[in-house]
Amino acid sequence: MDKRLLKRERLDRLIDGVTRGGGLFVAPRLDARRVVYGPVTAADEMEFDYIVPGNSFKEFFFPRTEPVARFSFHKQGTELEEVRPEPVETVIFGSRPCDAASCASLRSVFTWDFVDEYYTEREDAAVVMTVACTQGDESCFCTTVGVAPDGRDGSDILLRETEGGDFTAEAVTEKGASFMERYKDAFEATVEGREKEVFQPEILDGVDLERIAQWLKDKEHYSSPLWPEVARKCIGCGACTFSCPTCHCFDLVDEGTFFEGERRKNWDSCQFDYFTLHASGHNPRDTQYKRWRNRFMCKFHIYPGKFSTKGCVGCGRCIRVCPVRLDITEVMEEISKVP
């Protein structure tokens, strides 16, 4: 399919079309002084001047908290009722290529032998419209980890901003093409306006991904004194994990009363001190640097080694949100430097 033009004023047509059918149109919007992905009902709620929204859109495929089952207690026994995800058509507008690239990573975990249909059904019902980056900041490092600021991985439609404030649109997948067909009155055939230049974050030449992968493979390095050195300042707050588009850890908890309750699947963080705490009191990761080490391993060893997908997409959210500015790229450089 050839490139189409999506004029700014046509966005309302898309939003109406999706929301009228009961769907969700998610776009960057302002919420408490931050630009975040959130549902919008009109184009004037949308923000267009942002680097990357503060949250990742994983929360629309993998909610922060959701019930998976409900139970009630009766004389005859316990009655258990499953809670289905019931996804609606979701359009993620204004995704960045880094966020879109994370979809493959999350899917690889959630479909590892056992399929988590709470995730797959929601992702299958979503159309990801990525806008290529025309601005960035010092925390962006997608090019260092092999993601392009106009990359297509994970997107259904790739949009590029034009000088006039509109977007050129290119279908990347079948799902994207049929979406553009469905709304062909919004996606015009005549493309006019010059596309803005794509912002290229500098490639951090102190980072050698190959060296890092090799270094992490050696189990002796797991006990290296480098870990407490770099991660001592971590305060274990979990903000990085909750903002990260590839972090997937969750908890299953039961909540309720004596008569009934529900089982919920909640976001959890490997940075919390009780994450790996056994009931016996033993905790394999009892100090903060061990927990931080696990996060780094997960991103650069477990994800690529076990799931063959990117653990880190270079969005830089963890760097921006960290209260102590523990910069993952600085740790990558430290490890790359190790003789």
Place this chain on the structure above:
Amino acid sequence: MEDKLRQKARELLSSGEVQVVIGYGWNRRKTRTTPVFITRPEDTDRLVFNPLCVNNLSVYLTRKYPDIKAMGRPAVVAKGCDIKNIAVMVSEGQLKREDVYIIGVTCGGVVYRQELWQGELKPGIMPVKCHNCDVRNPHIADVVIGEKTDFAPPEEPTGMVFDKIAEIDGMTPAERFAFWNEHFSRCIKCYACRQVCSLCYCERCITDKNMPQWIESSAHPRGNFAWNLIRAMHLTGRCTFCGECERACPVNIPLNIINQKMSLVVKDAFGYCAGYDPDEHPPMIVFSENDKEDFIK
């Protein structure tokens, strides 16, 4: 000033008076400061002090960091607001005054909107706490680095936080509930507010206790309200308004409004302000027979 700071740190480490200096250092690009742990005298050149040094380093002195405690006697670079937290920790028996060497630094204010920092400290990018600060000259320290300042805070506290408090005071309970519900619904239960606070030092926070589960861990409005409420209650009378929790919050929940309101309530009821006297206990954790009771109706 930084030279004096580095020199003092070097002296302390070389003489063995302390084994680790917890201070601020630049990040790689020299655009932000980050906590550093200096153990060798030759590394003290990494220490810096400038208006970007927002972190409250007293958090590393709490019992939650056994690996930092194991490093030995610490010296900590502390601004007035950080020292207030250390004073409360001492008054609560978390550490002995002589177990930490306080390197006090005179502070002209810090920058919160760090993306707007262009080298000059302008009032618009400083947080409310700095405009009302009365400890720009550290009040408790083993040594004070920096020029004494004669900044005097305004008589009545001013700033966005106080305006908002006045506005909320005028709301009905239903309006207040709606206001807080809207803000707490954004909460993602990341516990950054708790982790960054040096007075949230419980090794097993109440929300982590599960026999029984007092505070639900799910990020739904009920669970969020419970968490934020319990934290506000547990900090009442102890919080020094250092503002770290609001800064750390990744979803911009206005925690400073809660902190400051609780401080004002305690000041009114008990005449106590947290963080000035390490020998005076916060009123909510002690009971004395002659406590005021006239507000109990």
Place this chain on the structure above:
Amino acid sequence: MSNIYLPHIVKIEDIYRETPDVRSFRLVFQDKKVRESFEFRTGQFGLYSAFGYGESTFCISSPSTRKGYIQCTFRATGRVTNALAQLNVGDTIGFRGPYGNWFPVDEWKGKNIVFIAGGIGLPPVRSVIWTCLDRREDYRDITIVYGARTVEDLVYKNELEHWDERDDVYLVQTVDPGGENADWKGRVGFVPTVLEETAPKPENTVCVVCGPPIMIKFTLQALENLGFSDEDVYTTLENKMKCGVGKCGRCNVGDVYICKEGPVYTAREVKRMYNDF
């Protein structure tokens, strides 16, 4: 939709009080189809729900050769296990499983097997013991070395008696020094020490080891001293789990997920793991 987080409902058919804080449950699936078709292999585990409290991970301690019911044994330690310990016969709980890998008992045909367990580590080993005893003719010598801190802490006391009486099983029971009572007729000593005294021969023999981490560590050492290859020694590990299906990111030791690539490992595989214990 096959909801991987939805448990089956099982009814408690029997509760046995092994020790003051250890219970054994015999569970029957309430759904007839599940009850008739449920299969698992020895070594696999499940997640047992105490509805309203949460789920806890235990191995399936009944042998894979017996159908129609499953058994589990647990110590009341935390929130969920304490809630389970308060239940009565006839109450319903949840079960998700079977998850994980299994002991390759079919590969062990014709071999001698030495089972070594300590304390609450006997339940997973018990599953393998009975699976082998149910096909006794497939295996040669079977030795069981089991010990606990005190006589009261021994689990499956009635089955230990039965194994002691069988002449096709060589059972060595021990308690830690100071744990014996006046009637104790077994050995006194830590399990690794008693193991070395028992001195099983490594030729054509596999070992199954389970117990507290410290016991496993010294037992593996003892087995090495006795000449066993680390490929012939099997153990089952545990870690805190929540989902059991490799998604919640909790049970990994380095890059190995205990719920998916375990819990059964050879000693060689354990040595290769990252120090994330």
